[in-house]
Amino acid sequence: MKKERDPTPAEFERMLDWLAADREAAGRIYESIRTRLVKIFVSRGCFDAEDLADEVIDRVAVGLHKIIDTYEGDRALYFYGFVQYVYLEYRRPNPPAKASPPVTPPDELEREDECLQQCMEPLPVDERQLVLRYHRYEKRAKINERKRMASELGLTLSGLRTRIHRICLPLEKCLRKCLEQQL
Numbered sequence: 001m002k003k004e005r006d007p008t009p010a011e012f013e014r015m016l017d018w019l020a021a022d023r024e025a026a027g028r029i030y031e032s033i034r035t036r037l038v039k040i041f042v043s044r045g046c047f048d049a050e051d052l053a054d055e056v057i058d059r060v061a062v063g064l065h066k067i068i069d070t071y072e073g074d075r076a077l078y079f080y081g082f083v084q085y086v087y088l089e090y091r092r093p094n095p096p097a098k099a100s101p102p103v104t105p106p107d108e109l110e111r112e113d114e115c116l117q118q119c120m121e122p123l124p125v126d127e128r129q130l131v132l133r134y135h136r137y138e139k140r141a142k143i144n145e146r147k148r149m150a151s152e153l154g155l156t157l158s159g160l161r162t163r164i165h166r167i168c169l170p171l172e173k174c175l176r177k178c179l180e181q182q183l
Contacts, residue, residue, distance in 0.1 A: 005058075005062060006058055006165070007058050007061035007062050008169075009165075009166065009169060011061045011062055011064065011065075012061050012162075012165070014061070014064060014065070014068070015030075015057075015060060015061040015064055016030060018064060018068055018075065019033075019075055027156075027158070027159075029075070029076070030057075030158055031156055031158050032076070033057075033076050033079050034053050034054075034057060034157075034158055036076070036080075037052075037053035037056050037057070037079065037080070037083065038050055038053045040053075040080070040083055041053060041083075041087065044087055046087070046090060047139070048090070050143060050157075052086055052087070052090055054161070055086050056079055056082045056083060056086050057079065059082050059086070060078065060079050060082060111179065111182050112175075112179065114178075115174075115175050115178035115179050115182070116175060118174075118178060119171050119174035119175050119178060120171065123167070123171070127167050130149070130163070130164070130167065131164060131167055131168065131171070133145070133149060134146065134149065134160075134164050146160060
Protein backbone atom coordinates (compact mmCIF):
# COMPACT_ATOMS: atom_id res chain seq x y z
CA MET A 1 0.00 0.00 0.00
CA LYS A 2 1.28 3.43 -0.88
CA LYS A 3 2.01 5.36 2.30
CA GLU A 4 0.87 8.95 2.23
CA ARG A 5 3.08 11.46 3.99
CA ASP A 6 2.83 11.97 7.72
CA PRO A 7 1.04 15.11 8.86
CA THR A 8 3.10 17.98 10.17
CA PRO A 9 2.60 18.88 13.84
CA ALA A 10 0.60 21.93 12.70
CA GLU A 11 -1.68 19.77 10.54
CA PHE A 12 -2.21 17.34 13.41
CA GLU A 13 -3.02 20.22 15.79
CA ARG A 14 -5.44 21.69 13.22
CA MET A 15 -7.23 18.36 13.05
CA LEU A 16 -7.58 18.22 16.83
CA ASP A 17 -8.89 21.81 16.88
CA TRP A 18 -11.39 20.86 14.17
CA LEU A 19 -12.65 17.96 16.26
CA ALA A 20 -13.32 20.18 19.31
CA ALA A 21 -12.18 23.51 20.70
CA ASP A 22 -11.47 21.95 24.09
CA ARG A 23 -8.27 19.85 23.91
CA GLU A 24 -9.54 17.13 26.28
CA ALA A 25 -12.77 16.78 24.32
CA ALA A 26 -10.79 16.68 21.07
CA GLY A 27 -8.60 13.92 22.51
CA ARG A 28 -11.64 11.86 23.52
CA ILE A 29 -13.23 12.30 20.08
CA TYR A 30 -9.94 11.43 18.37
CA GLU A 31 -9.54 8.28 20.46
CA SER A 32 -13.15 7.27 19.81
CA ILE A 33 -12.73 7.71 16.05
CA ARG A 34 -9.42 5.82 16.04
CA THR A 35 -10.91 2.95 18.06
CA ARG A 36 -13.83 2.72 15.64
CA LEU A 37 -11.47 2.76 12.64
CA VAL A 38 -9.41 -0.08 14.14
CA LYS A 39 -12.61 -2.09 14.72
CA ILE A 40 -13.70 -1.53 11.11
CA PHE A 41 -10.37 -2.78 9.75
CA VAL A 42 -10.33 -5.74 12.15
CA SER A 43 -13.85 -6.69 11.03
CA ARG A 44 -12.53 -6.73 7.45
CA GLY A 45 -9.77 -9.16 8.41
CA CYS A 46 -6.87 -6.70 8.30
CA PHE A 47 -3.87 -7.75 10.35
CA ASP A 48 -2.48 -4.20 10.40
CA ALA A 49 -5.71 -2.60 11.63
CA GLU A 50 -3.96 -0.05 13.86
CA ASP A 51 -1.56 1.03 11.12
CA LEU A 52 -4.46 1.33 8.66
CA ALA A 53 -6.46 3.41 11.15
CA ASP A 54 -3.42 5.66 11.57
CA GLU A 55 -3.16 5.99 7.78
CA VAL A 56 -6.79 7.17 7.62
CA ILE A 57 -6.13 9.72 10.37
CA ASP A 58 -2.95 10.91 8.67
CA ARG A 59 -4.77 11.41 5.38
CA VAL A 60 -7.53 13.40 7.06
CA ALA A 61 -4.99 15.59 8.88
CA VAL A 62 -2.98 16.23 5.70
CA GLY A 63 -6.01 17.05 3.53
CA LEU A 64 -8.15 18.82 6.10
CA HIS A 65 -7.23 22.28 4.81
CA LYS A 66 -9.29 21.53 1.69
CA ILE A 67 -12.61 21.12 3.53
CA ILE A 68 -12.16 22.67 6.96
CA ASP A 69 -14.16 25.82 6.14
CA THR A 70 -17.01 24.11 4.30
CA TYR A 71 -17.54 20.72 5.97
CA GLU A 72 -20.83 20.35 7.81
CA GLY A 73 -22.02 17.42 9.86
CA ASP A 74 -20.48 14.73 12.04
CA ARG A 75 -16.72 14.99 11.74
CA ALA A 76 -16.27 11.29 12.50
CA LEU A 77 -18.11 10.46 9.27
CA TYR A 78 -15.45 12.32 7.32
CA PHE A 79 -12.82 9.94 8.71
CA TYR A 80 -14.95 6.90 7.92
CA GLY A 81 -15.20 8.08 4.32
CA PHE A 82 -11.49 7.29 3.89
CA VAL A 83 -11.79 3.70 5.13
CA GLN A 84 -12.79 2.18 1.79
CA TYR A 85 -9.90 3.83 -0.07
CA VAL A 86 -7.30 2.72 2.45
CA TYR A 87 -8.82 -0.76 2.60
CA LEU A 88 -8.78 -1.14 -1.18
CA GLU A 89 -5.13 -0.06 -1.31
CA TYR A 90 -4.33 -2.53 1.46
CA ARG A 91 -6.03 -5.36 -0.47
CA ARG A 92 -4.44 -4.43 -3.79
CA PRO A 93 -1.83 -7.02 -4.69
CA ASN A 94 1.72 -5.80 -4.76
CA PRO A 95 3.03 -5.30 -8.29
CA PRO A 96 5.30 -8.10 -9.45
CA ALA A 97 8.94 -7.55 -8.68
CA LYS A 98 10.99 -6.54 -11.71
CA ALA A 99 14.12 -8.10 -10.35
CA SER A 100 15.62 -8.81 -7.00
CA PRO A 101 15.31 -5.78 -4.75
CA PRO A 102 18.30 -3.49 -4.66
CA VAL A 103 20.70 -4.18 -1.86
CA THR A 104 21.83 -1.19 0.15
CA PRO A 105 25.62 -1.02 -0.01
CA PRO A 106 27.35 -1.60 3.34
CA ASP A 107 28.97 1.84 3.31
CA GLU A 108 25.55 3.48 2.91
CA LEU A 109 24.17 1.44 5.81
CA GLU A 110 27.14 2.52 7.91
CA ARG A 111 26.48 6.19 7.03
CA GLU A 112 22.82 5.82 7.97
CA ASP A 113 23.74 4.14 11.24
CA GLU A 114 26.31 6.86 12.06
CA CYS A 115 23.79 9.60 11.29
CA LEU A 116 21.09 7.94 13.36
CA GLN A 117 23.43 7.59 16.34
CA GLN A 118 24.56 11.20 15.92
CA CYS A 119 20.96 12.49 15.75
CA MET A 120 19.76 10.42 18.71
CA GLU A 121 22.67 11.46 20.94
CA PRO A 122 21.22 14.86 21.94
CA LEU A 123 17.88 13.28 22.92
CA PRO A 124 17.30 12.83 26.64
CA VAL A 125 17.96 9.22 27.66
CA ASP A 126 14.29 8.54 28.46
CA GLU A 127 13.16 9.78 25.02
CA ARG A 128 15.88 7.79 23.26
CA GLN A 129 14.84 4.62 25.09
CA LEU A 130 11.17 5.32 24.38
CA VAL A 131 11.79 5.65 20.62
CA LEU A 132 13.93 2.52 20.48
CA ARG A 133 11.40 0.51 22.47
CA TYR A 134 8.50 1.82 20.35
CA HIS A 135 10.12 0.59 17.11
CA ARG A 136 11.57 -2.66 18.45
CA TYR A 137 8.95 -5.27 17.53
CA GLU A 138 6.72 -6.25 14.61
CA LYS A 139 3.13 -7.41 14.18
CA ARG A 140 1.34 -8.66 17.32
CA ALA A 141 4.40 -8.20 19.54
CA LYS A 142 4.54 -4.55 18.43
CA ILE A 143 0.91 -3.98 19.36
CA ASN A 144 1.31 -5.66 22.75
CA GLU A 145 4.50 -3.75 23.55
CA ARG A 146 2.92 -0.42 22.64
CA LYS A 147 -0.07 -1.17 24.87
CA ARG A 148 2.34 -1.93 27.74
CA MET A 149 4.27 1.26 27.08
CA ALA A 150 1.12 3.39 27.04
CA SER A 151 -0.08 1.81 30.27
CA GLU A 152 3.29 2.32 31.98
CA LEU A 153 3.33 5.99 30.95
CA GLY A 154 -0.32 6.56 31.87
CA LEU A 155 -1.21 7.37 28.26
CA THR A 156 -3.70 6.14 25.73
CA LEU A 157 -2.26 4.49 22.63
CA SER A 158 -3.10 7.68 20.78
CA GLY A 159 -1.22 9.72 23.37
CA LEU A 160 1.79 7.43 23.05
CA ARG A 161 1.69 7.74 19.27
CA THR A 162 1.54 11.53 19.52
CA ARG A 163 4.50 11.62 21.92
CA ILE A 164 6.59 9.42 19.61
CA HIS A 165 5.56 11.51 16.60
CA ARG A 166 6.74 14.69 18.32
CA ILE A 167 10.06 13.11 19.29
CA CYS A 168 10.68 11.63 15.84
CA LEU A 169 9.94 14.70 13.70
CA PRO A 170 13.15 16.57 14.60
CA LEU A 171 15.00 13.25 14.58
CA GLU A 172 13.93 12.60 10.98
CA LYS A 173 14.96 16.12 9.92
CA CYS A 174 18.36 15.68 11.55
CA LEU A 175 18.81 12.30 9.85
CA ARG A 176 17.92 13.71 6.42
CA LYS A 177 20.28 16.67 6.89
CA CYS A 178 23.12 14.43 8.07
CA LEU A 179 22.74 12.05 5.12
CA GLU A 180 22.60 14.95 2.64
CA GLN A 181 25.81 16.40 4.07
CA GLN A 182 27.59 13.07 3.63
CA LEU A 183 26.80 12.84 -0.08
